[in-house]
Amino acid sequence: MSRVSLDTFPFSPSQLSVLHNSGFNFAEDLERISPSDLAEELECTIEKAHDILKIYKAFSGKESKQDSSEISQQFKEVQLSHKFQSTSAWELLQHHASMPTIPTLCEELDTALGKGIPFGTITEFCGSPGTGKTQIAMQLCLAVQLPAFHCGESPEAVYIDTEGSFMPDRVEAMAKSLVSSIPECPSIEVLLSRIFVFRTHTHTTLIATIKSMTQFLQSHPNVRLVVVDSISACLRHAFTNDGQQRMRIIHDIGSSLQNIARQNNVAVVCTNQVTTKPFPSSSTASSSSSSSSPSPPSPSPLPFGTSQSGEARLVPALGDSWTQSVTHRIALKMCLDPSTQLPIRIATVLKSPVSVFSLSIPFVITEQGLRSASTMELSSIQTLSPTPHSPRSPPKTSQRISSPIGDE
Template sequence: MNRPIWTLPLSENTIVKLKKQGFKCCEDLIDLPDGTSHLKGFVETENEIREMLKCPQSKTASELDTNRDCIATFSKGIDDLLNGGVQLGQLTELTGAPGSGKSQICMQLCVAVQIPSCFEGLEAEAIYVDTNSNFSRHRLTEMMDAFLGHVSKVLSKPNEFKGANINLLKSLTTASMLDKIHRIKMNDLNHLYALYDVIEQHPKVKLIVVDSFVMPLYTVENSLKKNALVHNALDLLLGIAHKHGIAVVLTNDLTTVVNEKEAEVFPALGETFAHRVHYRLLLSKIPNIPNGYTALLKKSMEHERSAARFLISTEGVRDLQRIE
């Protein structure tokens, strides 16, 4: 199939002039011995012309997906489950029983999203929607102190960074990092529209945490109203994620469903909710291993169901095997 001339990165006026000269496809120019000469005066160099006329390299949807920016969890095992980390522009659900590490991972992500670009980080900010009072400045401070301690060790090595990057990293403090996490206390999902104002005031936001998504729904008795709240909130969050390239992380509880044979435990809000998120991790405590946890991948666009072990220490979320 021939490539239309209008697909070249040229102005509309230039495209019109080329069409008037009889060129409708890129191949018309390539096939002529002096074809590129017809573009001179519209671009700067011969090499630039030839680069434009090259056929674009094909990529699969999966390959394009892997090029998305992401936020590290500080556990390589969990990052591998999520195709490199929590993905920007996507919804990730963390579900599990109380004490399974959901809020800990959320707070760790609020630290990780601020990693400077010279460390291949996003150097961004976070919004923490707190519906159940799990947000803890003290816990965040512990995680930040651990991160800054690691940065200090890296900076102590000679010739590791240029002076500008050293000055940037030295300006990082626990106080400055806390200022880049914008907490919103909320008990009604209808109030999520406030996110628009916060994003407008803080355009560097690349992470939104809703911890927990299900908590405000416990007081809603009407099932139709509850379903409407859930889907309206998800529509809003998906729209923000896609438009602004923001990673959205939701925490969800477990609920017990009793059937004729036995009682089974499932994430709350049912399968309809699961279809709206891109990734789902089921978190649980590992018996007989202090501070040891498991993350089970229940839904992913890239990987089959698999699991990773992680540890929650004073420093934050880490790989279990690296600490043992």
């Protein structure tokens, strides 16, 4: 049986450093040690030792009976003290209508999301490389600061960069466009100074950054947006030999981001990569069917589409463990306008409680940032890094389509 490294647990960097320096490298090293003994070994206070063991027990699923009884007692106290109150659907509707949102600056996409990127939930943009995920993420850090959308007083943004994709020069170019076109927009220096960038390289530092985000938000109450670009970069190839551990970590990250969104009423936006998921082809299914009884219907095609072989589909990475944490999911793909041969991108709403499934919106990435394709003359668009793809007619208005995210 493989030994589980403590690096896979959501300890803070300082906790991991203390543990490793004292010879604690694997989960089994903490299995039977008491808080007082651990405090002596680590040369720290018993409170810090207790915090370390609490994280270990919660993450490894080894809470003691005493811990379980304490939770039960707390639940009973809540039942006795809490006054359960309900809210009418009309009141919730009025509250939702009055809540501000972060604009994507693409009117059709904002409408599909019910006004824009909402606060208190996780919104995901997924797609193949070059479809505009990072461009959207960087632009949202600027859009949240626009005074016209009332996202808060001097609103700020957090950008957790796991791939090294955050480009300050590109953000500056987007900011120049906003400053020149919006009279009340803050200066370029102010816009960029309100974006806090965290660079993470491994799943351990990503987990530690997310775990410490609540404390950071307490000291920076004006933060209204937290971006993770991308959520899957550090996790896709981690724990390949331990699927259960990988699922627990992904679920824990999703729960932590949900708590950050709800408890601080901030918008959490994550970009996600796509992966290939094999499906039986129609020829394989027909050849394997030897009985005369009718075969069960094949699964309906996903909006991601199928590969040319028809035996695989592009799906968002990280699986169902992560999907359950996402409230809004938008898939991005790229194609070419047949008349201008310029790239045009399609945003397809795959999951949203306020939108129609598979509602698709054409958009473009210009020097100024994300813009609606229907309100711009395609022949005059200066696009960023055109990528060769086979010609494909883009939809001129929002519509339902089922086509691949990319042509890879």
